[in-house]
Amino acid sequence: MLLQPPSIEDIRAAAERLAGAILDTPCLPSETLSAITGTQLFLKFENLQFTASFxxxxxxxxxxxxxxxxxxxxxxxxxxxxxxxxxxxxxxxxxxxxxxxxxxxxxxxxxxxxxxxxxxxxxxxxxxxxxxxxxxxxxxxxxxxxxHPYDDPAVIAGQGTIGLEIIAAVPDLDAIVVPIGGGGMISGIAIAAKQIKPAVQVIGVQSRTYPSMARALAGESDACPDGMTIAEGIAVKTAGVLTREVVRALVDDILLVGESDIEAAIALLLSVEKTVVEGAGAAGLAAVLAHRDRFVGKRVATVLSGGNIDLRVLASVAMRELVRSGRLLRFEVPISDAPGVLACLTGVCAATTTMAG
Missing domain, CATH: 3.40.50.1100 (Rossmann fold)
Known part of the structure; x- marks a missing residue:
């Protein structure tokens, strides 16, 4: 039987059904990230759900x-x-x-x-x-x-309640940026948002390692080879059957981001917003950072879709970002094993730091 996507009425019914069991998560402006991206940026904190995911x-x-x-x-x-x-x-x-x-x-x-x-x-x-x-x-x-994680009308309707909440919180948005794995969340959000506010753009984001939905919409083979990505939550090799038709009809564009873009977004959310997100959850911010010209001057919301990241991975990401930003350096200096040489070296380092300051 050919499945049909949910309607806006299905999504509104889902919102009533879920009331009291699911958190209506905050959708809040970020002044610092807005300044960095050149947008008016709003963050939908789905990482605050009980299981830390939409x-x-x-x-x-x-x-x-x-x-x-x-x-x-x-x-x-x-x-x-x-x-x-x-x-x-x-x-x-x-x-x-x-x-x-x-x-x-x-x-x-x-x-x-x-x-x-x-x-x-x-x-x-x-x-x-x-x-x-x-x-x-x-x-x-x-x-x-x-x-099914995404190719199910009831699942899509449930995810679509995010769209209802975003538009209710920020009615005058220009764009909503949404991570895409199988496409369930962006399908639901697009159905809800476009019905309420047809002018709003819905922009999808995928990892360059797993661009299955982007390939499907381009008429290419959407089967991605196995690859490593920090955004394992959107590492879907083949786009959904039902969701790809919704995305084709309602999503304005799909942007691709690299691993370093995603890691930078994770670190930025941790340092600026003091919030923990996994790779998939940071993909939306990564796209706004990597494709600034697309969003500059606009009112943009993005979904922090999940916060389930291993602490060791989070620590590694933070460390690599410190290196990339020049706040953490490593250097090697050959010295002789003689009395006073180490003291001399630390003295040179101290003097250099003083001059730099």
Missing amino acids: KERGALNRLLLTDPVVRTRGVCAMSAGNHAQGVAYHARRLGVAATIVMPVGTPLTKIARTRDHGARVVIEGANLSEALAIAHDLATAEGLTFI
């Missing part, structure tokens, strides 16, 4: 729309972490058994938190596409209801 919205909406009798058999999902946590957390709240398939290489923090929510976790598949096929097979074999 994925709760679509997961819960799908769970609530599943027949209660069918739901008792259990549900199954595939995810690199955030959809997994959303399904696991709300399934436990509703008394539903959840099985989650996660690809090999999923950050340990996301695996641990998914298990903490009571889900059975299966680690299989070299990437999201392989894990998706495994999850489908498992759901069929065990009679579980499969909750």
Whole structure:
């Protein structure tokens, strides 16, 4: 059966359904980042959800729309972490058994938190596409209801509630910048935002390592080779079937960002906004920074879609950004092993620092 995208009425119904269980996250201006980017920049803090990701919205909406009798058999999902946590957390709240398939290489923090929510976790598949096929097979074999991470009208409607909240908070926006993995969030946001404010631009962002949606819309093969990216939450090898049609119809453009762009955005949000985001969650800011001419002088909102980043990765990103910005230096000086040489070296360093200051 050919799935149809949700309507604005479906998204508004989802908002009513989710009220009280999902946080209406703040969408706040950032004066410092606005000055840096040359925009009036607003940040939608989806990293403040209980599971630190927007994925709760679509997961819960799908769970609530599943027949209660069918739901008792259990549900199954595939995810690199955030959809997994959303399904696991709300399934436990509703008394539903959840099985989650996660690809090999999923950050340990996301695996641990998914298990903490009571889900059975299966680690299989070299990437999201392989894990998706495994999850489908498992759901069929065990009679579980499969909750797709993005190609599901109910999931898209749940994610679309973000669009309702952004437009309500900042009605006179020029653009909304949204990370794209499979395309569920940007599809929902575009449906909601364009219906309420047709003039607003909806701009997608993908990692250059996984530009599957951009390739699909360009008529190219959208199957991306396996690659390493800090934005594993949007590392989707093949664009969604339903979502690509919504994106084709409603999204104004898709921008690509590199790894260094994403790392710079993570570090900037940490240092300026004192907020922790994962790579996928920083992709929107990365695009505004990397494509400044596109946004300068405009009122722009971007979604900080998730905050589930391993602390070791976060520390490495912060360290590399200090090196890139010249605030952390390493140098080697050969000296002889003789009395007083080290004191002489430190004296030269102190004098150099004094002169530089």
